[in-house]
Amino acid sequence: MKLNAAQLTRQLKDTLAPVYVISGDEPLLGGEAADQIRAACRLDGSEERLVFHVDRSFDWGQLHDTSHSLSLFAQKRLVELRVPGGKPGDEGAKAIIAWLDSPPPDTTLLVSLPKLDGSTQRTKWAKALTEHTNSRFIQIWPVDAQQLPGWMRERLAAVGITPSADALDLLSTRVEGNLLAAAQEIQKLTLHCDAGQLDLQTVQRVVADSARFDVFSLVDTMLMGQAEQALRILQGLRGEGVEAPVVLWALAREIRSLASMAHDLQQHIPLERVFASQRPPVWDKRKSVLGQALQRHPKPAWDAWLQAAQRVDEQIKGQRPGSPWDGLAAIVLVVAGIRLPLLATTAH
Template sequence: MKLNSAQLGKHLQGKLAAVYAVSGDDPLLCQEAADTIRSSARSQGFSERQVFHCDASFDWSLLYEAGASLSLFAEQRLIELRIPGGKPGDKGSSALIDYLARPAEDTLLLISLPKLDGSAQKTKWAKALIDNADAVFVQIWPVETAQLPHWISQRLAQTGLSASQDAVELIADRVEGNLLAAAQEIEKIKLLADGTPIDADYVLACVADSARFDVFGLIEACLNGDAVHALRMLDGLRGEGVEPLFLCAMLARELRLLSGLALQISQGTTPDRAFAAARPPVWDKRKPPLHKALQRHSAGRFNHFLLELQQVDAQVKGQAAGDPWSSLARLCLQLAGQRLLLEA
């Protein structure tokens, strides 16, 4: 049975299933869903707990042993399997299928997974999990940017706080989609508010800038054509002391990928086939921003950007005149689709 996070709470008020799987990419939402299941299990007498981290070297016989052994300390127990890669492998698949066919008595199995895409959900072990009458598959969907202010308002209300719309939107802007950072800032406001009206000025006074200035965020902003955001990310990376040579290396890798994709597409290959042929293949989540960049620039243009990166490299090493950060800003603007005065 499939449930979303909103349906989970009501479901847990009744009899618990033998197996729960929580799947999603957002660490906060997945953690909270798993915590809710653990809390319900404790309240219903599952007082013993075993946790297994299932990496490539995990011995899946431990699952058989845990399911077959008698509990030493409690009548009911919770077994947790954490599969960070989302792929249990052949031995893990067989072990999970066997367990799901005969769940251990007086035992609740909680499986933590990253997001499983459509093809992953069609594998034998995933189908055995999703289609099992004794199992619940909890799909955690991300909070989209447009939904973030509403999510923050609800989160504030859960803590007994209310805020003006300007304050809510300011929090959303400063955390840039990082739900964990948003939750931490709300907790901070709760501690500091003490009856103070929560407006934009109050948020400015007490909320740290939790925006994630990471290199992948910079690249994604450039690919999406969001020049303003890209410059903000670049400035944040500079403020955090990131070396420009590291940025050059990461941008060069992306540009070489884009150049190869653009060349294949210009020769008649469909974008999906070009993405699949890339090494490593392009993830589904990355396809939309790459599509946007490929619609703006040709293979020759991406190769020109690579030459500009060589100039930045020379500037960092003192072998060419100019400021490397200014050159990086110019390159990011061009990659985002902005025409500069010298290009007009």
């Protein structure tokens, strides 16, 4: 069964479903949906939480063993299955379908997926996740430029802030396309609004747009193969206090998009048609940058760098050792064309 975000909130007030699936490429909204499910599970008595990260070496027998074992510490538990590549393979597909057909008692499964492409949506396991009576499938859609002012107004209202029309326009412009940055700026504005009113002058004073444009400058510099300059921009962002999740969001979004384009090119679809099929379509001024990057690197490289981005995400969340800024630097350099020992074997 498919649910939107509002339907998920209502459904979680009823009996928990055996399986929840979150699919999409918008990290803020996907993370908030997952947090709602986790909170509902805790309220329902789940005290044990198991998290599985699916990569090429993942043993799907772990999922089978979990479904056939009793909880060690509590009667109820939450099991999270994170599939950043979006394709579990034959063994994983069988394991997911088996869980759906016979979910273990007192256990909630939360599956996290990126946005699924058309061919993946037609697979048996993906159809099962969207249609099975034991599953609740939440598709996370990005907030486009036309929807952003309304989205911002709702988020501001939730923290007791009423913006003027020009303040809302400027705020939407300065955070457009980056909901993580938008959420951070709204938190900041709660400290600067008198009597809950937000005017243009406050936005101009509090919300800086330089970091946003620098992040996108980082992406384009990286894609143009300017490794040294890209690394300087990355270091500058860190020095200015830009959070690592904001940088990762920009890099991962671009790499994921290019991985999809590289897949289409492998199917012998002309480049112009690939650009036109994107949502939104690629702007003319960016076609040269993206075209050069697609010529420089084959599809397996983009897929490998998505995995690298997932590892950085785990470092940011404290789930993996290491510095996320080092991981970001490695991604920037290898996409720009510098061969690195840990990533070079997957890039060519």
